[in-house]
Amino acid sequence: MSRVAKQPISLPKGVELTTAGGNISVKGPKGTLSVHQLPGVTVAIDGGVANITLGEGVDDKFGGTARALIANMVTGVSQGYERKLELVGVGYRAAMQGKALSLSLGFSHPVVFDAPEGISIETPTQTEVLIKGTDKQVVGQVAAKIRGFRPPEPYKGKGVRYAGEKITLKEAKKA
Incomplete structure (x- = not known):
């Protein structure tokens, strides 16, 4: 897995991250953003921290891209x-x-x-x-x-x- 994808994403207070139906949604004080979930990438949320994990045989680039997209959405709905x-x-x-x-x-x-x-x-x-x-x-x-x-x-x-x-x-x- 890439170095970028290994970094956890901390979720500030008031920010919720949900994964359902192939979409990742982030809801915060400034609004809601969603992105289509990349194939083979799963997001695990525990205690205000989101971690990216890759399935077997999935290219590393998907993990880094997914982590960057989610981190940008979290920053966007919390700070803008x-x-x-x-x-x-x-x-x-x-x-x-x-x-x-x-x-x-x-x-x-x-x-x-x-x-x-x-x-x-x-x-x-x-x-x-x-x-x-x-x-x-x-x-x-x-x-x-x-x-x-x-x-x-x-x-x-x-x-x-x-x-x-x-x-x-x-x-x-x-x-």
Whole structure:
């Protein structure tokens, strides 16, 4: 079994993990998440700790993947995930219009992005966007989609970037 799969998953107070009908469900204060159980992987729960065990002849990679998915779900329903984006450029602005995010990114029209179910988007300032949710994959996908509207360009660094992202700028042509 892989080193990742051998690590136990501690369940914080208020978090329940159940396995039924080929699905693994995690319920906590921030919501409920579930994932399809991988073949040959079983989850044993004893005293607030979940352990992964593999059946005979099952590939090691399934154990590590299952452990990572369950640990991400436990963190999501107990603490949640968030991604912060920064808008860099003259006139680049973000504002919430109800549940939709309106972005002014230098196009002739504003870009309107509707948040999917289970995701909340906030704009603390006009140049910051905060994406929050319980599912790590969905939060990352939404952040990548918003960044994709205007990725940072390599000459001036203008665009939508992740908070703390370093953009390597290219040198301009020399005459």
